[in-house]
Amino acid sequence: MSALPAWLTDNALSADLETLLAPERDGSLEQLAAEAQAITLRRFGRIVSLYAPLYLSNFCSSGCVYCGFASDRKAPRRRLEFDEIEKELAAMKALGINDALLLTGERTSVAEFDYLRRAVEIAARVMPRVAVEAFPMTVAEYRTLAECGCTGITIYQETYDRNNYSELHRWGPKQDFLERLETPERALQGGIRSVGVGALLGLSEPVGEALALARHVRHLCRTWWKAGVSVSFPRIRPQEGGYQPAYTVDDRFLARMIFAFRIAMPDIDLVLSTRESPNFRDGMAGLGITRMSIASRTTVGGYLDTETQGASQFEVSDDRSAEAFCQALRTKEIEPVFKNWDPAYNGPVTQEVST
Numbered sequence: 001m002s003a004l005p006a007w008l009t010d011n012a013l014s015a016d017l018e019t020l021l022a023p024e025r026d027g028s029l030e031q032l033a034a035e036a037q038a039i040t041l042r043r044f045g046r047i048v049s050l051y052a053p054l055y056l057s058n059f060c061s062s063g064c065v066y067c068g069f070a071s072d073r074k075a076p077r078r079r080l081e082f083d084e085i086e087k088e089l090a091a092m093k094a095l096g097i098n099d100a101l102l103l104t105g106e107r108t109s110v111a112e113f114d115y116l117r118r119a120v121e122i123a124a125r126v127m128p129r130v131a132v133e134a135f136p137m138t139v140a141e142y143r144t145l146a147e148c149g150c151t152g153i154t155i156y157q158e159t160y161d162r163n164n165y166s167e168l169h170r171w172g173p174k175q176d177f178l179e180r181l182e183t184p185e186r187a188l189q190g191g192i193r194s195v196g197v198g199a200l201l202g203l204s205e206p207v208g209e210a211l212a213l214a215r216h217v218r219h220l221c222r223t224w225w226k227a228g229v230s231v232s233f234p235r236i237r238p239q240e241g242g243y244q245p246a247y248t249v250d251d252r253f254l255a256r257m258i259f260a261f262r263i264a265m266p267d268i269d270l271v272l273s274t275r276e277s278p279n280f281r282d283g284m285a286g287l288g289i290t291r292m293s294i295a296s297r298t299t300v301g302g303y304l305d306t307e308t309q310g311a312s313q314f315e316v317s318d319d320r321s322a323e324a325f326c327q328a329l330r331t332k333e334i335e336p337v338f339k340n341w342d343p344a345y346n347g348p349v350t351q352e353v354s355t
Ligand code: SF4
Pocket: 060, 061, 062, 063, 064, 067, 068, 069, 070, 071, 104, 105, 106, 174
């Protein structure tokens, strides 16, 4: 078995998080919240930027025990054809969405690299920001995706506990722990501008996961200092297959983890998805979280025709409409931001001034 990279076991990279997450700090949650809120306000202002996921395909070659799309599930399989992708994107645009995250399962002959590349090309024609959450790729493949308009990738390590990782990933390409761990760097090497990382909370002991995640973020920020790095905090949700998480991650711990990341890493985007309840999402907006998914469907497609959805990867908890969610943000005097990125500005940052 290959050795772990030195940064993953370098406690110095997560010492501040360790202090913030120590059991004796549990009583100071309100104080941590106030500190996180002040930092968020100072660095980001009163905004939350919004994106929406579009599942392109639920075919998968892997057997992740916690996922409704694992290849042993009986759920019907489907992939969007290119004309359907165009229509789904148009339906998303009609909701005001300008930032799309395209998702697939692990690489299969039905949804392989060329399929994803064409989907990115189509999305980049209408969405100012296009990211993918799919299978790990080579540097050359990431370079091609970047040239087609892909600006970011999301890839969760799921768990940083290598032994648990082996047990939870029963078969398929995702069994390779190190290949997945190195994926964000391959993407950045290929010219992708931003990477999103995270651990699926509940799979392993949560404090250990938070510390390993912090080391990963610090390593990426130090090595790729021009890149954008964001952190997500997904908790396991009910799914086809009925996996029950081995560890409980309650709201109080998750809130403390979010505040600790904001205090320790003031400048990075912290992301919260519709896996979380409306109450929790509303509470976290402005207290550290700066980016949220909205109006999410976790079925293949689903924006165009809610009658033909089929199986989902997991159940969403916050199913409010885009309009209702934005209204909730505004009630808290937080501005929902649908677009803060324009590909037209991708050119040189300095220009000659003619006299
Ligand atoms: S988590 Fe991803 S790779 Fe694993 S079974 Fe689900 S879709 Fe496939």
